[in-house]
Amino acid sequence: MAYVHLAEQRTPMTRFTRRQVVLGGLGLAGTGLLGGCSPASAPGPAHGTRTSFPAQPALSPAPGRTVVEKTLTAGRATVDLGGPRVETWAYDQLIPGPELRATAGDLLRITVDNQLPADTTIHWHGIALHNAADGVPGMTQAPITPGSRYEYEFLVPDPGTYFFHPHVGAQLDRGLYAPLIVDDPAEPGGYDAEWVVVLDDWVDGTGRTPDDVFAALTAGNGSDSGGMGGMDHSGMGDPPFGNAGDVTYPHFLINGRVPATPETFQAKPGQRVRLRVINAASDTIFTVALGGHRLTVTHSDGFGVEPVETDAFYIGMGERYDVIVALGDGVFPLVAVPFGKDGQALALLRSGSGPAPGASVRPSEVDGQILQASDLRPAQSARLPQRQPDASVQVQLSGQMSPYVWAINGAPFGRNTPLEVSAGQRLQLRVSNRTMMTHPVHVHGHTFALASGVRKDTVLVRPMEAITLELQADNPGEWMIHCHNIYHAEAGMMIALGYRG
Ligand code: C2O
Ligand code: CU
Numbered sequence: 001m002a003y004v005h006l007a008e009q010r011t012p013m014t015r016f017t018r019r020q021v022v023l024g025g026l027g028l029a030g031t032g033l034l035g036g037c038s039p040a041s042a043p044g045p046a047h048g049t050r051t052s053f054p055a056q057p058a059l060s061p062a063p064g065r066t067v068v069e070k071t072l073t074a075g076r077a078t079v080d081l082g083g084p085r086v087e088t089w090a091y092d093q094l095i096p097g098p099e100l101r102a103t104a105g106d107l108l109r110i111t112v113d114n115q116l117p118a119d120t121t122i123h124w125h126g127i128a129l130h131n132a133a134d135g136v137p138g139m140t141q142a143p144i145t146p147g148s149r150y151e152y153e154f155l156v157p158d159p160g161t162y163f164f165h166p167h168v169g170a171q172l173d174r175g176l177y178a179p180l181i182v183d184d185p186a187e188p189g190g191y192d193a194e195w196v197v198v199l200d201d202w203v204d205g206t207g208r209t210p211d212d213v214f215a216a217l218t219a220g221n222g223s224d225s226g227g228m229g230g231m232d233h234s235g236m237g238d239p240p241f242g243n244a245g246d247v248t249y250p251h252f253l254i255n256g257r258v259p260a261t262p263e264t265f266q267a268k269p270g271q272r273v274r275l276r277v278i279n280a281a282s283d284t285i286f287t288v289a290l291g292g293h294r295l296t297v298t299h300s301d302g303f304g305v306e307p308v309e310t311d312a313f314y315i316g317m318g319e320r321y322d323v324i325v326a327l328g329d330g331v332f333p334l335v336a337v338p339f340g341k342d343g344q345a346l347a348l349l350r351s352g353s354g355p356a357p358g359a360s361v362r363p364s365e366v367d368g369q370i371l372q373a374s375d376l377r378p379a380q381s382a383r384l385p386q387r388q389p390d391a392s393v394q395v396q397l398s399g400q401m402s403p404y405v406w407a408i409n410g411a412p413f414g415r416n417t418p419l420e421v422s423a424g425q426r427l428q429l430r431v432s433n434r435t436m437m438t439h440p441v442h443v444h445g446h447t448f449a450l451a452s453g454v455r456k457d458t459v460l461v462r463p464m465e466a467i468t469l470e471l472q473a474d475n476p477g478e479w480m481i482h483c484h485n486i487y488h489a490e491a492g493m494m495i496a497l498g499y500r501g
Pocket of ligand 1: 123125165167318442444480482484
């Protein structure tokens, strides 16, 4: 087993050129289009073809903080989803993988032991970390090859609810995801218990793998054509998100369990419980509600918002919401209803006696007031300082199901022109969606502000919608901006953002 020493990674940073950016997965899709090759026949997808990478800086924890060390083994696993047993890939044989927890200012030293039959990496979604630890193969690091180990070392500057997953192919749609919670040393508290809730759409090991799904989508012959026919019929009025996802999933999970045998969280009546909800799905937007309760939304993508009450909220792929609930007495269903798709994910919150609701329970809150990110206002502490933008770039989303190509600024990743910014600039991103689907747009290494000032790293952009984001260019490197529908990203809906010289 080869150990990849950090020293070997400390090569000088070289300029990232368009020619070097050839996405493996995209390479596949492109080959498929041009030459009819099967996407499944290509080598492991990667996101670029650089062979030298930014150096990992020497880091130490902030004063008074500590080093959090952990080894994660990515490997094949047979996992019980609470009934269905599936062959999949997972971290430490768990779905979700083991939760990582740190305090803002800590140094994380995470070793990945790759026991998968494929290259992998880990991307620490939402963390404003240094570029070399960002986990984008061919851009920030060489892929971690089967049988080798790789050490990520980075500071976690901002408290909040995050998660991590590979940045290779459709691996996120296997079991390779887990929460990363960064506690606030200055946390005012205000809650008695905390429950981390990870949502997922599940297909792996049910007769198809995510690679099969992607191959069928790119071949244009999959049963996975939900994007064209999956309009929402939930009775919520105008479907706000257009066509539902591209993939039909047999299961929806909360914390790795199907609704028939849900996870049960125990608490006491009257307690205030903080729910940290993470959407780790690959192709599914959910509506989340807790039966018999109003939710007070306090954070989005880790950053504070002015607390606001709602019955339910929408959460796109890659988004996180923190909510506080004041618990009643009884057994309450926490549901995540997939937008425009059949089925649901379920967990239970038990604070008293009583029978558990059934797998298909549909609390009335799901049809009540459903909050979206645009309804939020930022907490004062989350605001970017007022400033005029120094530069503006466009991020134009396009694509369709057939041929299955998704693009940014007129071409799929590898053939589009990287965006550029200079360190210190306030950059405006003019994002426009020229498709009939909603896309969760995610930016690496930065947390942008919506027009309202709300800070996020992933935002749902609806069909034909145009929005303006602003970010402070304070984290030099080469970063990805992409759709967090993992199949769209693989099919090209990504673009690089680089810092000038
Ligand atoms: Cu969670 Cu590049 O994404
Ligand atoms: Cu998309």
